[in-house]
Amino acid sequence: MQTSTIKLYSLEYGNSKTYLVASLFILGNILLPQICHLFPMGGVRWLPIYFFTLIGAYKYGWRVGLLTAIMSPLVNSAFFGMPAVAALPAIMLKSTLLAGIAGYVAARFNKVSMLLLAAVVLAYQLAGTLGEWLMGATTYNAFQDFRIGIPGILTQILGGWAVINFLLKK
Numbered sequence: 001m002q003t004s005t006i007k008l009y010s011l012e013y014g015n016s017k018t019y020l021v022a023s024l025f026i027l028g029n030i031l032l033p034q035i036c037h038l039f040p041m042g043g044v045r046w047l048p049i050y051f052f053t054l055i056g057a058y059k060y061g062w063r064v065g066l067l068t069a070i071m072s073p074l075v076n077s078a079f080f081g082m083p084a085v086a087a088l089p090a091i092m093l094k095s096t097l098l099a100g101i102a103g104y105v106a107a108r109f110n111k112v113s114m115l116l117l118a119a120v121v122l123a124y125q126l127a128g129t130l131g132e133w134l135m136g137a138t139t140y141n142a143f144q145d146f147r148i149g150i151p152g153i154l155t156q157i158l159g160g161w162a163v164i165n166f167l168l169k170k
Contacts, residue, residue, distance in 0.1 A: 006111070006112060006165065006169060007169075008058070008059060008061075008107070009059065009060045009061055010060075010061035010062075010063075010103070010107060011060050011063055011064055012063065013063055018060075018063055019067070021056065021060050022056065022060075022064045022067035022068050022071070025052040025055065025068040025072075026052070026072050029048070029049055029051065029053060029068060029072035030072065030075060030076055030079075032048040032049075032051055033048040033049050033080075033082065034080065035048070036048040037082060041148065043082060043083070044144060044148045045149060045151055045152060047145060047149045047152030047153065047156065048152070049072055049073055049076065049083065049091060049095065050098055050124075051156055052068060052072070053065055053068045053095050053098050053099055054098055054102050054117070054121070054156050055160055056099075057069075057099040057100075057103045057106070058102040058103070058105070058106045058112065058117070058120070058160065058164060059106070059164050059168050061107070062099055062100055062102070062103025062104065062107075063103075065099030065100070065103050066100070066103075068099065069092070069096050069098060069099040070092065070095070070096070072095065073088055073092055073095060074088070074092075090131070090132040090137065093128055093131045093132065093135075094125070094128035094132075094145075097123075097127050097131075098120070098124040098128075101120050101123050102124075105119065105120050113161070114157055114158065117156070117157045117160050117161050118157050121153055121156050121157055122153075125145055125146065125153065128145075129142050129143055129145065130142075
């Protein structure tokens with residue numbers, strides 16, 4: 001399994017670059033779901049709302065990830081009605097978990113690998129599934145990402161690794 005040592009950041013809230021970078025990832029998390037929703041079950045299959053949250057949190061730290069995690073679902077829901085308001089608590093829980101876990105793993109290991117990204121994605125999905133179930137979802141619905149979203153989970157791991165390593169080398 002290939003591991004790359006690249007420059008990872010932990011941007012602070014007082015730094016204007018934090019908001020600029022987060023805005024770009026939020027924009028990505030707005031555009032990608034719009035593309036995925038052109039296809040049947042595109043959102044639940046490809047889980048696009050999490051993609052740029054993972055990349056932002058891993059590459060630029062948990063603060064960029066948290067801004068992206070919170071704003072992306074809210075903006076998408078307000079402007080496009082997706083995710084539906086009823087789905088926002090579960091999606092925001094998973095997004096926030098993703099930002100925290102990705103930021104922590106990046107800071108702890110200071111490198112990126114498919115194995116580390118797989119651990120991040122599986123950790124937020126498992127914790128989020130448990131949280132969704134505790135919020136009242138049926139077990140069947142709580143496990144939806146594992147039943148339907150495997151392509152999205154794999155895209156987060158493989159695509160996230162590729163974007164961090166090849167597009168965001170700096």
